[in-house]
Amino acid sequence: MHMILLDKQLNYNGKMIAVAPMMDWTDRHCRFFHRLLAPHARLYTEMVHANAVVLGDRERLLGFDPVEHPVALQLGGSEPALLARAARIGAEWGYDEINLNCGCPSDRVQAGRFGACLMKEPALVADCVAAMAAAVRVPVTVKCRLGVDEEHDYDRFRTFVDTVAAAGCGSFVVHARNAWLQGLSPKENREVPPLRYEWAWRLKSERPDLQVLVNGGIASLEQVQAQLARVDGAMLGRAAYHDPYLLHRLDVALYGGELRExxxxxxxxxxxxxxxxxxxxxxxxxxxxxxxxxxxxxxxxxxxxxxxxxxxxxxxxxxxxxxxxxxxxxxxxxx
Missing domain, CATH: 1.20.58 (Methane Monooxygenase Hydroxylase; Chain G, domain 1)
Known part of the structure; x- marks a missing residue:
C-alpha cells in the first residue's frame, strides 16, 4: 500500500489538466510515463469493476508508484454496497480520488448495468455516490456524458448532476457528447455524437460551487485554454496518448518549468x-x-x-x- 501524498498543487488560476481513464492504455506504466511528462496533471487508472477490486489481485489491479500522485481510481459498477467496499480499498491503497464511471457505452458495460446507461438512473447513481462518500475521506467524483441516445434535454442533464451532487459528489468530468447505447461502437461513440461544450459551460455558470472538467475532442493548447476560461479543468484522452509530448508542452505552458527534449x-x-x-x-x-x-x-x-x-x-x-x-x-x- 502507499501513503496518500497531496503536495502537488494543480494551479493554473486554480484550473486542472487531466488524462482520461482509457481501457488497455492508462495502466501503471503509462501513468508513470505521463507523470514524467506532466508533473501537474491529474492521472486516472483504467476503469476497474468494483467486484474485481474486492475479489481480485489487488497488487495487479491497484498497484502504482508514489510518483503518480495525484492519481484517481476509476470504478465501474452499480451496486452501492459493493462500490463502497471497492472505494474503501482504493482509498486504503492511497488513491487521491475515487471516480465512478457513468460514461462508457460498450455492450459489455451495459450488460453489467454500469457505465453510460447509469445516466438513465440518477437516483441509483446518487445511492452509489452516497455509499462511496460515506466509506472514504478522499473525493468521490463522477465521469458522465450529456445524455444517452436521442436525449437532447439540458434540463435532464442538469437534473442528473443535481441529484448526484446532492448525494456528495462535488466534481464532475463531463464528456461533452451523448452516448449511443445501440448502433455505435465505443470508437464511434468517441467521434460521431456531436460535441456540445456549451452544456458543460452552462452547468458551471449555473452551479459555480461544483468542479466541472470537460472531456472530448480536446487536442491542443488553444483548446485547453478555451476550456479553462469557462470551466475548472480540461481532460485529454487519446490526444495525450498518441502524442504524449503534447502533454509535456501543455504542462509547461500552463504551470511553468523547463521544456525538455x-x-x-x-x-x-x-x-x-x-x-x-x-x-x-x-x-x-x-x-x-x-x-x-x-x-x-x-x-x-x-x-x-x-x-x-x-x-x-x-x-x-x-x-x-x-x-x-x-x-x-x-x-x-x-x-
Whole structure:
C-alpha cells in the first residue's frame, strides 16, 4: 500500500489538466510515463469493476508508484454496497480520488448495468455516490456524458448532476457528447455524437460551487485554454496518448518549468523501466506507451518501428530503446 501524498498543487488560476481513464492504455506504466511528462496533471487508472477490486489481485489491479500522485481510481459498477467496499480499498491503497464511471457505452458495460446507461438512473447513481462518500475521506467524483441516445434535454442533464451532487459528489468530468447505447461502437461513440461544450459551460455558470472538467475532442493548447476560461479543468484522452509530448508542452505552458527534449524525457524513464524488468516485467509492456513520443516528427516512424519489432523479444532491454532513439534522432538530424 502507499501513503496518500497531496503536495502537488494543480494551479493554473486554480484550473486542472487531466488524462482520461482509457481501457488497455492508462495502466501503471503509462501513468508513470505521463507523470514524467506532466508533473501537474491529474492521472486516472483504467476503469476497474468494483467486484474485481474486492475479489481480485489487488497488487495487479491497484498497484502504482508514489510518483503518480495525484492519481484517481476509476470504478465501474452499480451496486452501492459493493462500490463502497471497492472505494474503501482504493482509498486504503492511497488513491487521491475515487471516480465512478457513468460514461462508457460498450455492450459489455451495459450488460453489467454500469457505465453510460447509469445516466438513465440518477437516483441509483446518487445511492452509489452516497455509499462511496460515506466509506472514504478522499473525493468521490463522477465521469458522465450529456445524455444517452436521442436525449437532447439540458434540463435532464442538469437534473442528473443535481441529484448526484446532492448525494456528495462535488466534481464532475463531463464528456461533452451523448452516448449511443445501440448502433455505435465505443470508437464511434468517441467521434460521431456531436460535441456540445456549451452544456458543460452552462452547468458551471449555473452551479459555480461544483468542479466541472470537460472531456472530448480536446487536442491542443488553444483548446485547453478555451476550456479553462469557462470551466475548472480540461481532460485529454487519446490526444495525450498518441502524442504524449503534447502533454509535456501543455504542462509547461500552463504551470511553468523547463521544456525538455523528447530524448531527455525518454531517458528519464530508464530507471523505472530497468527496475520493473529486474522484477521480472517485460519491456514491451512499458514501451508500448512511448510509441507516439516522436509523433509528427522526422524519425517518428523509425522510432516506432524499432520498438514495435523488438520489444516483444524475451531478451529485449533498454538497449533497444537506445537504438530506437538513435533511429529517430538520426533521421531528424538528416532532415
Amino acid at each position: 523528447r530524448a531527455q524525457l525518454l531517458q528519464a524513464l530508464r530507471p523505472y523501466a530497468e527496475a520493473r524488468m529486474a522484477e521480472g516485467g517485460a519491456l514491451k509492456h512499458i514501451v508500448r506507451h512511448v510509441l507516439g513520443l516522436f509523433h509528427g516528427q522526422p524519425g517518428g516512424r523509425a522510432f516506432r518501428q524499432v520498438l514495435s519489432e523488438g520489444a516483444h523479444r524475451p531478451d529485449a532491454g533498454w538497449a533497444l530503446v537506445e537504438r530506437a532513439l538513435q533511429a529517430a534522432t538520426g533521421q531528424r538530424r538528416a532532415a
